Structure formats: structure tokens, C-alpha cells
Amino acid sequence: MTSGQSGTTRLKTAEATSVNRREQILEAAVVVFAEHGYFRATTAQVAEKVGISQPYIFKLFKNKEELFVAALDRAFERIIRSFQSVTAPAGELLNETIRVYEQLMETHPSEIVLQVQAFGIRDEAIRQAVQKGMQEVTSLVEGKFIAAGIANPEVEVSTFMANGMLCNIAMVLEMPSLKPKHLKLE
Amino acid sequence: MTSGQSGTTRLKTAEATSVNRREQILEAAVVVFAEHGYFRATTAQVAEKVGISQPYIFKLFKNKEELFVAALDRAFERIIRSFQSVTAPAGELLNETIRVYEQLMETHPSEIVLQVQAFGIRDEAIRQAVQKGMQEVTSLVEGKFIAAGIANPEVEVSTFMANGMLCNIAMVLEMPSLKPKHLKLE
DNA sequence: TTGGTTGGTTATTGATCAATCACTTTCTTG
DNA sequence: CAAGAAAGTGATTGATCAATAACCAACCAA
Numbered sequence: 001m002t003s004g005q006s007g008t009t010r011l012k013t014a015e016a017t018s019v020n021r022r023e024q025i026l027e028a029a030v031v032v033f034a035e036h037g038y039f040r041a042t043t044a045q046v047a048e049k050v051g052i053s054q055p056y057i058f059k060l061f062k063n064k065e066e067l068f069v070a071a072l073d074r075a076f077e078r079i080i081r082s083f084q085s086v087t088a089p090a091g092e093l094l095n096e097t098i099r100v101y102e103q104l105m106e107t108h109p110s111e112i113v114l115q116v117q118a119f120g121i122r123d124e125a126i127r128q129a130v131q132k133g134m135q136e137v138t139s140l141v142e143g144k145f146i147a148a149g150i151a152n153p154e155v156e157v158s159t160f161m162a163n164g165m166l167c168n169i170a171m172v173l174e175m176p177s178l179k180p181k182h183l184k185l186e
Numbered sequence: 187m188t189s190g191q192s193g194t195t196r197l198k199t200a201e202a203t204s205v206n207r208r209e210q211i212l213e214a215a216v217v218v219f220a221e222h223g224y225f226r227a228t229t230a231q232v233a234e235k236v237g238i239s240q241p242y243i244f245k246l247f248k249n250k251e252e253l254f255v256a257a258l259d260r261a262f263e264r265i266i267r268s269f270q271s272v273t274a275p276a277g278e279l280l281n282e283t284i285r286v287y288e289q290l291m292e293t294h295p296s297e298i299v300l301q302v303q304a305f306g307i308r309d310e311a312i313r314q315a316v317q318k319g320m321q322e323v324t325s326l327v328e329g330k331f332i333a334a335g336i337a338n339p340e341v342e343v344s345t346f347m348a349n350g351m352l353c354n355i356a357m358v359l360e361m362p363s364l365k366p367k368h369l370k371l372e
Numbered sequence: 373t374t375g376g377t378t379g380g381t382t383a384t385t386g387a388t389c390a391a392t393c394a395c396t397t398t399c400t401t402g
Numbered sequence: 403c404a405a406g407a408a409a410g411t412g413a414t415t416g417a418t419c420a421a422t423a424a425c426c427a428a429c430c431a432a
Contacts, residue, residue, distance in 0.1 A: 017378085018379075037306065039225035040308065044420095052381095053380070054419090055382085055383095055420095055422080056381075058421060064420065064421090116305055119359065120303035120306035120307070130359060131359055134359065154367050161352055161364070162345075162366055173313065173320065177321075178324065178347070180344050204409075207409085240390090240391095241391075241393090245409080
């Protein structure tokens with residue numbers, strides 16, 4: 001058996017199963033990587049944040065690269081889940097999708113920062129993870145736009161992604177003036 | 187005297203003055219940093235590409251960070267010079283600016299990659315250099331758009347920058363499908 | 373009670389590199 | 403040509419870390 005789910009189920013108290021530990025480590029890793037960057041962040045910092053020893057990380061993750069990829073996947077999964085949950089009529093779908101993303105940037109800023117970092121890392125495994133994440137997000141949004149019957153879905157999605165990227169960059173650079181200007185008023 | 191410009195001026199043969207060396211090093215640094223990323227790239231790789239010893243780099247640059255910032259400044263300067271050179275009537279200005287940038291991506295891809303990398307580096311000096319570069323580019327383009335009498339210049343500039351960012355990211359990720367879809371046809 | 377499984381630790385090491393130090397060589401000019 | 407400046411090198415080092423090795427402890431089941 002893997003977990004501590006014994007006869008007298010002691011659930012709720014977040015037992016130290018390896019699955020829980022993995023989650024804790026990932027949560028810490030997202031923050032540490034976002035704050036210091038992939039190369040400057042150390043596995044010791046992640047461990048410290050979780051309250052475990054540095055080597056224990058390598059019992060649950062093959063190496064630092066895999067840890068980063070897992071953290072990145074987590075970030076993309078949240079974005080995808082958020083966008084999946086969006087429901088709105090065609091006329092409101094774009095604005096609603098933007099609203100959901102803006103909320104995500106507030107509630108999980110580190111995961112957004114992680115994304116931007118990942119764009120610049122020259123590492124095959126990481127690049128593949130980013131490619132996959134970006135492809136999934138694009139496809140998902142496009143599917144929604146098409147299903148809603150929005151005109152020129154490809155262009156709309158592309159514009160949405162472009163503004164999203166600029167938004168991300170404005171965030172990591174701490175340049176609010178760079179944020180996209182929508183101008184929906186006419 | 188600093189250079190070898192003696193009486194019998196032996197110009198043209200690219201003498202090994204420290205100014206020339208600085209330029210050579212920067213040119214190599216742009217390529218090496220773009221290829222391996224700031225942290226994986228080593229000063230030894232840069233030196234090898236120039237054909238000098240690794241320690242000599244530190245005679246011309248205080249440290250690795252300063253070398254990167256200088257390389258980054260160079261990249262931004264080229265972008266700015268390119269945009270400054272743009273002249274077109276209001277109706278064509280946006281397209282012409284796009285064209286110039288697309289050409290830059292072809293002729294100096296490493297400098298574009300360097301930019302994207304720089305977004306993700308958590309280092310104060312580097313972040314400041316990126317901020318300055320982005321601010322200058324935005325202001326310059328906005329100035330041009332305003333001077334040409336384009337309507338909603340702020341929004342147009344923002345959209346232009348957003349698509350530029352998406353374009354950069356499509357490039358570094360090697361995801362051509364992510365490239366912006368303009369759709370000027372009606 | 374014993375032995376296997378799960379969850380953990382301490383200590384260490386092997387590589388990697390930026391950066392410095394102590395020199396040498398090559399100009400050039402008075 | 404002497405001598406100082408400019409250009410450049412070889413050797414080394416001091417830190418930093420990912421990753422491994424080797425070992426410990428708590429628990430449970432047969």
C-alpha cells in the first residue's frame with residue numbers, strides 16, 4: 001500500500017504520503033522558481049520552504065529539470081482548467097475569458113511568472129513542456145470561440161494570446177504602462 | 187593614446203584595440219547567450235568564439251552580468267535604430283513597421299532570442315535594462331504613430347507590441363503556428 | 373519479532389565556472 | 403633604443419549545488 005489510509009482512516013490531517021509531499025514540493029517549487037529563476041533557485045531553497053531535507057526532493061523527482069517541468073505543467077493545467085470553466089454567450093465570451101485570465105494573474109502570479117521564465121530557458125524538456133502547454137491553451141480557446149460562433153476565431157484567438165503575452169511580460173517587468181489597451185468603448 | 191592610430195595610419199585592418207575587442211566580444215556574446223541562455227552560457231565559450239583567452243573578457247567587462255547587459259543594450263539599440271529609420275504615410279506606417287521588425291527577426295535572430303531570455307531573468311541590472319529598452323521602443327513607435335496622425339495611437343501601439351511579443355515567443359518556441367494572424371483582407 | 377515498506381536524514385562529492393593573480397608580449401613614441 | 407603603456411595569457415581558486423550514498427526510524431502485517 002502506498003498511503004497511510006489504514007483501518008482507522010486518519011483523513012483530513014494531510015498525512016505525509018509521498019503523493020502529498022509531491023504536491024507540497026511542487027507548490028513550493030513554483031514560488032521559489034518564480035522568485036529566483038530556474039538556475040538561481042536551488043533545490044535546498046525548495047526543500048527549506050517545504051520543511052524537508054534537500055536530498056529528499058530527489059526521492060520524488062528524478063532531477064531539477066523534472067521538478068521544474070512538473071511545476072510548469074501544474075501552472076498550465078490551472079490555466080486550462082480555468083478556461084475550460086468559462087461559459088458565456090458569443091458576445092461576452094472574449095471579455096469573460098480575459099476576466100478569467102486576469103483573475104488567475106491575481107490569484108496565482110507565481111505560475112504566470114514561471115511561464116514567462118520558461119519561454120527563455122534553453123532546455124529541450126522544458127521547451128517541449130511549454131510548447132505543449134501553449135498548444136493546449138490555444139486549441140482550447142479556439143474551440144470555445146468556434147463553438148460560440150465567433151467570427152474570425154483564429155484571428156480573435158491570436159489577438160487574445162498576443163495580449164496575454166504582453167500582459168505577462170508587463171507583469172514580470174513590473175511595467176504596468178506596458179499592459180494592453182483594449183478600448184472596447186465606441 | 188588609446189588606439190594604434192599612429193602616423194602611418196594602418197586603418198581598415200581591424201586592429202586589436204580594446205574598443206574593437208569589446209565589439210567582437212559583444213557580437214559573440216549575443217550568439218552564445220542566445221544559444222545556451224544566460225546561465226548555461228560560459229564566458230569561456232564567448233572567449234573561444236572571439237579567439238581570446240577567457241580571463242581577457244574580464245579586462246573589458248566587470249563581470250558576466252555587465253557583459254549580458256551590454257549585449258542586450260546592443261540588441262535594443264538595433265531595434266530602435268530600425269524603427270527610427272521607418273518612414274511611411276499613416277495608412278502604411280503600421281505595415282511598414284511590422285515589415286521592418288520581421289526583417290530584423292530574420293537578419294538578427296539571436297538578438298530577438300536574447301530579448302525573450304532577458305524577460306525571464308530575475309536580476310536587477312538586467313531587468314532594468316529590459317525595462318529601459320521596452321520603454322524606449324514603445325515611446326518611439328508611439329511618437330511615430332502620433333506624428334503620422336494615426337487614430338487611437340495608444341491602442342495601435344499596444345496591439346503592435348502585443349503581436350511583436352507573440353511573434354518573439356513563437357520564434358523561440360519554434361511554434362510557427364503561434365505566430366500572429368493579421369487578417370488585413372476584407 | 374521480524375522483516376518489509378514507506379518516509380525520511382546526514383554527510384559527502386564531483387563538476388562547473390566566474391573571477392583574480394601574477395606574469396608576458398607587443399607596440400609606439402620621445 | 404629604452405621604457406611605459408596596451409594587449410593579452412596560463413594557472414588557480416573559491417563558491418556553489420545537484421545528485422548520490424549510506425544509513426535511520428516508525429509502522430504494520432503475518
